[in-house]
Amino acid sequence: MTTTAESTTTTSQDETTRMTMAVAMNSALDLALDGDEKVILLGEDIADPAGGVLKVTRGLSSKYGTGRVRATPISETAIIGTAIGAALAGYRPVAEIMFMDFMGVCLDQITNHAAKLRYMSGGHSTIPITIRTTVGEQRFGAQHSQSLEAWFMHTPGIKVVMPSTAIEAKGLLASCVADDDPCLFIENVRLAFSQKQEVPVGDYRIPLGEADVKRPGADLSVITYGPAVHTALATAETLADEGIDLEVVDLRTLIPLDMASVMDSVAKTRKAIVLHDATTFCGPGAEIAARITEELFGKLDAPVKRLGAGYHPAPYAPSGLSYLPTSDELADTARELLGY
Amino acid sequence: MTDTLPTPVPGGLDAQRLREAYRTMRTIRAFEERLHEEFASGDIPGFVHLYAGEEASATGVCMHLDDRDSIASTHRGHGHCIAKGVDVKAMMAEIYGRRTGACQGKGGSMHIADLSKGMLGANGIVGGGPPLICGTALASKQQNTGGVGVAFFGDGASNQGTTLESLNLASVWGLPAIFVAENNGFAEATASAWSVAADNIADRAAGFGIPGVIVDGFDFFAVHEAAGEAIERARGGGGPTLIEVKFTRYYGHFEGDQQSYRLDEVKQARETVDCLKAFRSRVTGTGLLDEAGLESIDGEVFALIDAAVAEAKQAPRPTRSDLETDVYVSY
Numbered sequence: 001m002t003t004t005a006e007s008t009t010t011t012s013q014d015e016t017t018r019m020t021m022a023v024a025m026n027s028a029l030d031l032a033l034d035g036d037e038k039v040i041l042l043g044e045d046i047a048d049p050a051g052g053v054l055k056v057t058r059g060l061s062s063k064y065g066t067g068r069v070r071a072t073p074i075s076e077t078a079i080i081g082t083a084i085g086a087a088l089a090g091y092r093p094v095a096e097i098m099f100m101d102f103m104g105v106c107l108d109q110i111t112n113h114a115a116k117l118r119y120m121s122g123g124h125s126t127i128p129i130t131i132r133t134t135v136g137e138q139r140f141g142a143q144h145s146q147s148l149e150a151w152f153m154h155t156p157g158i159k160v161v162m163p164s165t166a167i168e169a170k171g172l173l174a175s176c177v178a179d180d181d182p183c184l185f186i187e188n189v190r191l192a193f194s195q196k197q198e199v200p201v202g203d204y205r206i207p208l209g210e211a212d213v214k215r216p217g218a219d220l221s222v223i224t225y226g227p228a229v230h231t232a233l234a235t236a237e238t239l240a241d242e243g244i245d246l247e248v249v250d251l252r253t254l255i256p257l258d259m260a261s262v263m264d265s266v267a268k269t270r271k272a273i274v275l276h277d278a279t280t281f282c283g284p285g286a287e288i289a290a291r292i293t294e295e296l297f298g299k300l301d302a303p304v305k306r307l308g309a310g311y312h313p314a315p316y317a318p319s320g321l322s323y324l325p326t327s328d329e330l331a332d333t334a335r336e337l338l339g340y
Numbered sequence: 341m342t343d344t345l346p347t348p349v350p351g352g353l354d355a356q357r358l359r360e361a362y363r364t365m366r367t368i369r370a371f372e373e374r375l376h377e378e379f380a381s382g383d384i385p386g387f388v389h390l391y392a393g394e395e396a397s398a399t400g401v402c403m404h405l406d407d408r409d410s411i412a413s414t415h416r417g418h419g420h421c422i423a424k425g426v427d428v429k430a431m432m433a434e435i436y437g438r439r440t441g442a443c444q445g446k447g448g449s450m451h452i453a454d455l456s457k458g459m460l461g462a463n464g465i466v467g468g469g470p471p472l473i474c475g476t477a478l479a480s481k482q483q484n485t486g487g488v489g490v491a492f493f494g495d496g497a498s499n500q501g502t503t504l505e506s507l508n509l510a511s512v513w514g515l516p517a518i519f520v521a522e523n524n525g526f527a528e529a530t531a532s533a534w535s536v537a538a539d540n541i542a543d544r545a546a547g548f549g550i551p552g553v554i555v556d557g558f559d560f561f562a563v564h565e566a567a568g569e570a571i572e573r574a575r576g577g578g579g580p581t582l583i584e585v586k587f588t589r590y591y592g593h594f595e596g597d598q599q600s601y602r603l604d605e606v607k608q609a610r611e612t613v614d615c616l617k618a619f620r621s622r623v624t625g626t627g628l629l630d631e632a633g634l635e636s637i638d639g640e641v642f643a644l645i646d647a648a649v650a651e652a653k654q655a656p657r658p659t660r661s662d663l664e665t666d667v668y669v670s671y
Contacts, residue, residue: 040482067482073512078505081471082478085489088460089410089479108502112465113472120451121461122444123666156667180669209671256671 014202021195024170032177043096047071076106097133114182115157130176145314147278160254162186164229166197171206209256217247221265224275225251235330270301280308302340365395368419379595391419393590396615398423400563408487410458410476412469417462426454432648438655445658467500477515488516496527516574524589529601542584557587558613
């Protein structure tokens with residue numbers, strides 16, 4: 001476990017520059033394309049002038065050609081299947097599925113092929129693909145807004161990564177592309193442009209499977225990842241005024257899941273809330289909460305709580321009725337647990 | 341089906357290549373006939389779907405392929421494996437669920453793969469293979485190897501979106517991809533005459549702007565010729581082709597299938613249009629091969645299958661720890 005994102009070892013200590021998350025991911029892809037002829041990109045609208053729906057691939061087809069940065073028809077299954085086939089032939093494809101809700105269209109190629117071919121072939125197949133996708137905003141409606149990472153955590157054979165900051169987006173995406181297993185890299189519309197940080201300009205990688213304590217604290221552990229990390233950090237500032245000291249653990253990678261870091265944190269604070277934008281019911285928090293309870297039962301001062309999206313599709317209407325867990329809900333739940 | 345071989349031999353196959361074709365078809369037939377018996381004995385732990393009757397398709401296509409080329413297969417994949425050069429003993433051991441199998445017993449009949457032979461895998465998902473072939477074909481195109489990707493799929497898969505997306509993408513990108521629709525008349529128990537909303541699967545090629553060809557699947561030479569033209573075109577940058585191979589499978593969808601959905605067409609096919617009988621008749625008629633030579637191949641094939649079964653039955657089973665590896669390269 002590292003203590004802060006910034007302290008993570010870099011493979012290059014070169015200059016940094018201020019980047020949005022979208023630009024940081026573009027930088028990771030640019031370096032991957034530059035460093036390895038076998039890296040190719042494919043997806044809908046990824047070539048210039050569109051450059052991707054969040055502009056993450058902007059400029060890359062102009063720089064590396066439309067042979068390596070390939071626009072596709074709207075054919076999610078063919079996109080993923082092509083990436084898998086090219087991987088079997090020695091390539092390192094990065095495929096983009098525009099929104100995570102569209103994963104249902106190509107789920108068979110991901111779960112029955114990318115995730116299982118290695119096992120079914122007795123280890124003879126290697127599928128070094130990265131699937132980039134985006135979780136949208138509630139205002140896009142129910143078919144563009146759901147955090148579906150639990151679907152993929154439930155299928156052995158694929159890694160699942162969800163960054164919360166620009167620097168981690170670059171470091172984790174670079175690691176996904178270089179990884180020999182299929183990786184699902186989940187981006188977020190809200191964070192793509194709101195997150196800005198000093199990010200290394202050169203090659204920079206963060207190992208998969210390592211959580212990061214974004215805020216050390218003594219009283220209660222918030223286990224979280226992705227955009228909810230920022231909900232947790234904001235709540236921690238609010239509660240600090242009340243004398244409540246939250247520890248915020250950013251998982252960063254859901255598969256492999258760094259349970260050792262989670263256990264270290266909760267063993268210290270003896271109280272835990274798992275917070276995410278995924279649906280609470282059968283969400284990643286259900287597994288994490290169960291594991292905490294199984295391993296730390298005697299050390300807990302309070303029940304492990306889960307906070308996530310409600311058990312209904314994402315509604316279009318905002319009207320203050322947030323589909324996603326809010327800072328207020330997290331603060332109330334923290335206060336409740338501190339009362340035990 | 342004629343009794344005499346036109347001169348020159350279609351496809352320009354010499355005696356040695358004709359013997360190879362016969363050996364491949366005979367190996368597939370013997371492998372499947374033996375599995376039919378072994379399955380009935382209860383020794384095979386899982387599902388098997390037999391390719392008997394369809395040998396001319398895998399053989400006629402794969403005779404044109406080499407190490408540059410890859411194939412994607414189906415749940416009925418034994419024939420494709422054998423035709424692409426996968427070791428018969430490793431296949432048999434795999435079907436018996438043994439550690440010595442092609443996939444260490446973790447794949448089974450429906451997932452036999454051998455990447456070293458360009459055999460991406462049999463596939464338990466109907467329509468799972470065509471998208472993969474777009475990827476290997478893309479790799480060949482990127483590297484200018486002249487290699488092709490061949491997707492074998494059935495009449496059932498011809499109705500899957502995966503197949504149609506792949507045909508479209510292969511055409512849009514001009515990929516060296518060959519789509520071989522093996523229409524054996526039934527998708528499980530559903531007749532293709534009902535389920536395919538066109539007179540022929542090959543007719544759909546026009547909708548993707550690529551050539552579509554219909555071939556008599558019992559005629560090795562017809563398949564070989566059609567596949568040769570398509571593969572040569574693809575190797576030269578001419579893009580994909582959809583080949584529809586029409587025939588009948590000799591057994592049920594799976595071993596144990598009661599086949600209430602069809603009548604006695606199999607008996608008739610075995611007697612009148614069987615690909616092995618037709619092949620023998622044509623090649624011996626020219627004097628290129630003689631009956632004694634073919635029977636010698638038969639004997640070698642039967643001995644190989646006997647040995648494969650005997651070795652598979654004696655081979656060790658995977659251990660619990662074997663079954664927990666190969667999920668990830670690193671974790």
